[in-house]
Amino acid sequence: MKDAVIVSTARTAIGKAYRGAFNQTHGVTVAAHAARHAVDRAGIDPALLEDSIFGCALPENVTGGNAARQVAIRAGLPVTVAGTTVNRFCASGLQAIAQGAHMIQVEGARAILAGGVESISLNQPSPRNAPEPWILEHKPELYLPMIDTADIVAARYGVSREAQDEYALRSQQRIAGAQEAGLFADEIVPMDVTMAVKDKASGEISQHAITLSLDECNRPGTTLEGLQKLEPVRGPDQFVTAGNASQLSDGAAALVLMEASEAARAGLEPLGVFRGYAVAGCEPDEMGIGPVFAIPRLLERHGLKIDDIDLWELNEAFASQCLYCRDRLGIDPEKYNVNGGSIAIGHPYGMSGARMAGHILLEGKRRGAKYGVGHTLIEGKRRGAKYGVVTMCIGGGQGAAGLFEIF
DSSP states (O other), X not given: OOOXXXXXXXXXXXXXXXXXXXXXXXXXXXXXXXXXXXXXXXXXXXXXXXXXXXXXSSOSGGGTTTHHHHHHHHTTOOTTOEEEEEOBTBTHHHHHHHHHHHHHHTTOOSEEEEEEEEEHHHHSSOOOOOOOHHHHHHOXXXXXXXXXXHHHHHHHHXXXXXXXXXXXXXXXXXXXXXXXXXXXXXXXXXXXXXXXXXXXXXXXXXXXXXXXXXXXXXXXTOXXXXXXXXXXXXXXXXXXXXXXXXXXXXXXXEEEEEEHHHHHHTTOOOSEEEEEEEEEEOOGGGGGGTXXXXXHHHHXXXXXXXXXXXXXXXXXXXXXXXXXXXXXXXXXXXXXXXTOOHHHHOOOHHHHHHHHXXXXXXXXXXXXXXXXXXXXXXXXXXXXXXXXXXXXXXXTTEEEEEEEEEO
């Protein structure tokens, strides 16, 4: 089977939903910016690209109408580059990478553009599909809001509010430290946009031209005391607060994948190679524990064990599910989300898997790791990692995990 290597990655900074830089920027415009820069960084002839595959959890409105095809056109790629939009909720970006890699490994594609995008500002709340009557009667938890599933995980598996707040603080601290050290500079491509700003007193909306070059969502001044003062969203007997859950946000990430010999002929130095992907289902009311089932399946297929992995990136949808998955699998906290995660940096649903994959390669190089799981293609390359895994929970009761070998 042919190898699918990753030759470049690029992402936008992440903007706060509704109040941030991308609050009136079309989702296709945001994704096209990341896509164009990923292709430029690869330095390849865009005509080599066979397909543009983008993940999106809310593929409607400004990310509707097969956004991936629109992204290719908006990015100035040749009309010969096809496009397809995929939806596996929060794993959509990772799913796009896996699908692109499979096109290279099995179908013989020479190069694929893959990524993820989300415009929560312009798409949520959104019209939802009407519940199917039989499911509503027999398995209504399939339609539970994600926040409710996170509270269920905390109560069912004994993940305390104190532990969740402590974890959230660590995520904030690690993201702030990574930003201060400039660890995201080589993945973010600044973008000029016009944002709408509402005056709190008058209600008037003004337009502000800005360049977004840094992630907006994290709060470097976060303290444990401040987190502990926040009230649970669902009531005093629950766990999830605005501080220990991922923040609603907007953004996009893109990667260029190539067949290994094609990349070699072009004289390119790949970041890494896609090695495998696994998904698994679980009970919908505890969807956050999906990685507990997907990760063992992935590792078993490749003859690996938990302790073989040097870097882990597990999407921080909620602190309760992150902690449960980490501890249930026996993952070393020092190998896990080493530069923080979505609780601090934000979680544009469809983008996150692609962002995490891009980040793990450079982080692995920096640390001299051998195996890594998750958000870190760029990160893996810095610290010397050989393998990296990206993993996340998925609405409806699923988990996904992808394995990357880092060069």
